[in-house]
Amino acid sequence: MRTRIGLLLSAVLAGAAAPATAQEKLVVQYDCIPNYANWGGVTALYKQKTGVTVPPDPKGSSVALAAIEKEKDHPVADTAYYSGAIGFAAAVKGLHQPYKPKGWEKIPSDLKDPDGLWWTVHTGTIAFLVNTSALGGAPVPRSWADLLKPEYKGKIAYDDPTWGGTSYTMVYGVNALFGGDEKNFRPGLDYFRKLDASVLTYPRESIYNSVLRGEVPIWINADGNGYKMKYSDNGPIEVVLPSEGTFSMPLVMGMVRGAPHAEETRRYLDWLLTAEAQAEFAKGFFRPILEEAIPRDLASKFLGAAEYRRARNLDLSKMAAASDALKRAWLEEIRRGR
Amino acid sequence: MSARPAPAPSAAWTAPAAIFLIAAFVVPAGALLRAASLGSVGGFFAELLAVWTQPHTRRALGNGVLLSAGVSAAAMVLCLAPARLLASRRFRGRGAARLLLSLPLAFSGVIVGFLAIVMFGRVGFVPALSRALFGRPFGAGVAYALPGLILAYLFFEIPRAVLTLEAAFARLDPEIDAAARSLGAGRLDRLRRVTLPALRPALAGTFATTFAVSLGSYGAALILSRRFSVLPVEIYQEFTAFGNDAGACAMAIWLTVLSALVSGWAAREASRA
Amino acid sequence: MPDRRASLVSGALLALLLAVVAAPLAVVVAGSVVDPRLLGLSSETWIGASRPAGWFSYVLELYGRQLGRSAVLASITVALCFALGFPAAYGLAARRGRLAASLRIAFDAPLAVPGLAVAIGLLLAYPGGRASGITLAAGHLLYALPFFVRAAGNALSSGGLPELEEAAAAAGASRWQRLRRIVLPVARPGILAGGLMAFTISWGEFNVSFLLATPTTQTYPSALYLTYTTNSFPVAAAATTLFLAAALPALWLLQHVAAGEAAQFGEAA
Numbered sequence: 003m004r005t006r007i008g009l010l011l012s013a014v015l016a017g018a019a020a021p022a023t024a025q026e027k028l029v030v031q032y033d034c035i036p037n038y039a040n041w042g043g044v045t046a047l048y049k050q051k052t053g054v055t056v057p058p059d060p061k062g063s064s065v066a067l068a069a070i071e072k073e074k075d076h077p078v079a080d081t082a083y084y085s086g087a088i089g090f091a092a093a094v095k096g097l098h099q100p101y102k103p104k105g106w107e108k109i110p111s112d113l114k115d116p117d118g119l120w121w122t123v124h125t126g127t128i129a130f131l132v133n134t135s136a137l138g139g140a141p142v143p144r145s146w147a148d149l150l151k152p153e154y155k156g157k158i159a160y161d162d163p164t165w166g167g168t169s170y171t172m173v174y175g176v177n178a179l180f181g182g183d184e185k186n187f188r189p190g191l192d193y194f195r196k197l198d199a200s201v202l203t204y205p206r207e208s209i210y211n212s213v214l215r216g217e218v219p220i221w222i223n224a225d226g227n228g229y230k231m232k233y234s235d236n237g238p239i240e241v242v243l244p245s246e247g248t249f250s251m252p253l254v255m256g257m258v259r260g261a262p263h264a265e266e267t268r269r270y271l272d273w274l275l276t277a278e279a280q281a282e283f284a285k286g287f288f289r290p291i292l293e294e295a296i297p298r299d300l301a302s303k304f305l306g307a308a309e310y311r312r313a314r315n316l317d318l319s320k321m322a323a324a325s326d327a328l329k330r331a332w333l334e335e336i337r338r339g340r
Numbered sequence: 341m342s343a344r345p346a347p348a349p350s351a352a353w354t355a356p357a358a359i360f361l362i363a364a365f366v367v368p369a370g371a372l373l374r375a376a377s378l379g380s381v382g383g384f385f386a387e388l389l390a391v392w393t394q395p396h397t398r399r400a401l402g403n404g405v406l407l408s409a410g411v412s413a414a415a416m417v418l419c420l421a422p423a424r425l426l427a428s429r430r431f432r433g434r435g436a437a438r439l440l441l442s443l444p445l446a447f448s449g450v451i452v453g454f455l456a457i458v459m460f461g462r463v464g465f466v467p468a469l470s471r472a473l474f475g476r477p478f479g480a481g482v483a484y485a486l487p488g489l490i491l492a493y494l495f496f497e498i499p500r501a502v503l504t505l506e507a508a509f510a511r512l513d514p515e516i517d518a519a520a521r522s523l524g525a526g527r528l529d530r531l532r533r534v535t536l537p538a539l540r541p542a543l544a545g546t547f548a549t550t551f552a553v554s555l556g557s558y559g560a561a562l563i564l565s566r567r568f569s570v571l572p573v574e575i576y577q578e579f580t581a582f583g584n585d586a587g588a589c590a591m592a593i594w595l596t597v598l599s600a601l602v603s604g605w606a607a608r609e610a611s612r613a
Numbered sequence: 614m615p616d617r618r619a620s621l622v623s624g625a626l627l628a629l630l631l632a633v634v635a636a637p638l639a640v641v642v643a644g645s646v647v648d649p650r651l652l653g654l655s656s657e658t659w660i661g662a663s664r665p666a667g668w669f670s671y672v673l674e675l676y677g678r679q680l681g682r683s684a685v686l687a688s689i690t691v692a693l694c695f696a697l698g699f700p701a702a703y704g705l706a707a708r709r710g711r712l713a714a715s716l717r718i719a720f721d722a723p724l725a726v727p728g729l730a731v732a733i734g735l736l737l738a739y740p741g742g743r744a745s746g747i748t749l750a751a752g753h754l755l756y757a758l759p760f761f762v763r764a765a766g767n768a769l770s771s772g773g774l775p776e777l778e779e780a781a782a783a784a785g786a787s788r789w790q791r792l793r794r795i796v797l798p799v800a801r802p803g804i805l806a807g808g809l810m811a812f813t814i815s816w817g818e819f820n821v822s823f824l825l826a827t828p829t830t831q832t833y834p835s836a837l838y839l840t841y842t843t844n845s846f847p848v849a850a851a852a853t854t855l856f857l858a859a860a861l862p863a864l865w866l867l868q869h870v871a872a873g874e875a876a877q878f879g880e881a882a
Contacts, residue, residue, distance in 0.1 A: 556727025
């Protein structure tokens with residue numbers, strides 16, 4: 003009996019082990035969240051075309067930066083995807099090596115580093131993603147001021163900005179919107195303190211499905227994720243650009259210094275700027291950096307251009323310089339505050 | 341070949357495991373201590389002290405100790421009678437019951453956090469069920485508050501408590517209890533004078549185990565808690581989001597010290613038996 | 614009839630505990646095979662409106678690599694437990710005294726240290742070991758080894774081993790022959806129980822693995838974290854069901870091989 007159990011066990015193990023030991027071509031991208039900007043679809047397409055695997059990775063921008071910095075002497079990642087300011091900060095810290103992928107010249111000059119330390123692959127805008135069936139009768143919030151109303155208590159979430167770059171962009175932007183700047187965080191922190199009373203959770207990872215399911219009714223995040231919930235997943239979702247103003251956000255990539263799979267990575271980064279890959283990003287409703295890759299029907303699904311006129315551009319270098327201090331301040335006052 | 345007595349195996353047989361332990365445990369412990377001394381706060385002891393002086397780390401430490409102690413005590417009280425039943429009776433389904441109870445032993449805190457949201461999230465199963473039955477979504481959103489965290493911790497401590505206590509009951513000598521009974525000792529008296537003292541080392545061991553496991557677990561708190569924080573979450577935050585090795589290591593050292601103290605106390609109780 | 618009332622209360626409490634453990638598992642397993650809306654859990658239509666059986670194939674498509682990796686890592690852990698732990702248990706079995714006592718404490722020591730602290734220590738001590746997964750395997754072994762050594766040790770000290778060995782030596786058996794014909798058979802139940810515990814610990818390990826793993830060495834419990842945060846409920850439920858399906862046979866075997874050993878297993882974090 004015992005020998006048989008042993009045999010059975012070894013057979014099961016051997017069967018499970020076989021596929022895992024096969025060699026495969028790899029590119030390691032930090033911050034490769036399947037539900038964000040359709041990275042799941044983009045990496046699946048790349049695998050199908052080239053056989054190269056780009057495994058999913060749940061790190062947000064800030065965590066990706068911290069990890070690459072820690073691994074400086076023994077790099078694990080080949081490339082990383084960040085919201086603009088954090089990618090800018092990574093380049094300033096010397097964590098990237100210069101590379102100008104094919105199609106470089108098509109990227110507007112204010113959306114790339116002249117030396118090729120980072121470049122934009124697509125852009126997004128900060129928005130409220132509202133699950134209208136989960137609001138419990140409350141109206142859809144239209145402004146930053148609306149969010150402070152008591153009827154939204156326990157219904158709002160935004161990502162921990164010490165983790166994710168999207169949320170860092172939002173926190174920096176709101177501070178600027180209410181009169182703060184890269185040195186003075188008071189106006190923003192005061193607002194988030196008040197908002198704290200209504201916040202259900204400060205997630206450290208994507209809550210895409212929680213929002214879709216109605217678990218979280220209001221998520222302050224990138225507009226594209228909301229459009230995807232609405233149009234691809236047929237969710238009861240409304241995307242709101244707050245009336246006081248909002249912020250546009252370039253999403254950038256850079257090649258890690260000492261990338262272990264350098265050649266494979268360059269090919270991958272080249273491909274991400276092709277019309278094919280860019281159209282795949284557009285399926286996640288992030289605006290491709292290549293104008294010609296924007297599908298015609300996509301524009302009709304976005305809110306009108308008039309709405310988007312309220313989106314401000316933020317200065318990436320100032321944002322990057324303020325990042326450590328603002329993240330610390332948010333952590334101390336909001337998450338750890340009393 | 342002449343017959344000779346077999347020499348007992350020499351202690352050298354333990355060498356491979358001992359070498360591994362030095363490489364994978366002692367050396368990393370040294371690295372941890374060293375990293376704690378390289379911080380910006382000003383040296384090893386200043387960094388260790390800071391864990392107690394900064395309000396948020398002190399609070400997280402206190403939260404973790406209270407939560408772990410409370411949950412461990414509650415799990416023990418809840419599990420005492422069922423453990424005795426499992427140890428003393430042979431009934432149909434006993435094996436299945438033990439198997440089911442052992443299942444959460446393989447779970448990480450993350451799974452438990454997910455289960456908490458599935459059951460007690462804002463649109464979880466329990467509120468959905470209660471809305472269907474009573475028209476009111478009882479328990480909605482509980483997962484994100486302290487009661488949810490307590491439930492989650494109980495979920496993975498109950499199996500640990502039941503199984504260790506069951507083993508302890510199984511080891512108890514029934515003769516002593518029978519002797520006490522024949523001497524006319526009442527039920528409560530026997531429990532107080534005979535059973536509990538005999539179980540004491542096992543109770544201490546169970547408490548130490550559940551306490552240490554709770555104290556070190558962070559998956560559930562990572563997923564569930566909005567602001568209520570425990571030390572492992574703070575360690576994870578400082579280490580991964582800020583690359584603050586020294587601060588993270590100082591907290592990890594305190595976590596280890598606390599956990600080791602409780603384990604040491606339990607080991608002493610056990611050796612007294 | 615106080616005894617009867619007491620066992621009724623115990624029985625009710627036991628039923629309560631079982632319900633607490635079983636209810637969420639039942640909901641999750643059910644959620645992986647039926648439409649979650651039937652459970653009152655609204656869900657989105659992402660990735661195919663409803664393909665109950667397909668959810669499992671989708672999970673394998675997404676996380677098959679991590680599943681395989683966890684199986685390999687768990688087998689490696691078991692093999693290393695045997696290679697290091699069996700000699701250690703043999704060397705300690707008949708030994709009393711201070712050295713043996715402190716060695717026993719040393720082998721148990723990792724259990725008193727939180728996984729996160731071990732992970733950070735390993736990361737700092739061997740920064741280059743992450744990419745290859747060596748530190749990850751070391752972390753798993755660190756927590757599995759104590760259980761293996763104990764289980765094997767219990768078996769070795771229960772069978773009158775010294776007398777048997779002495780008799781065999783007197784009959785002219787060499788050390789190697791004694792090891793193969795006497796010691797290993799005596800230790801077998803312990804080795805089996807210890808191996809199963811090592812497998813289960815490695816299979817579910819998250820506290821150490823989460824920090825030590827890279828996207829290319831990530832194990833299945835970390836993939837579960839990924840699925841909880843990025844996939845829809847049915848997919849996450851199917852992934853969890855797969856996890857349970859693999860853990861269950863190991864735990865079942867453990868109950869049959871050595872019910873007593875399963876108890877101390879609770880110390881695994």
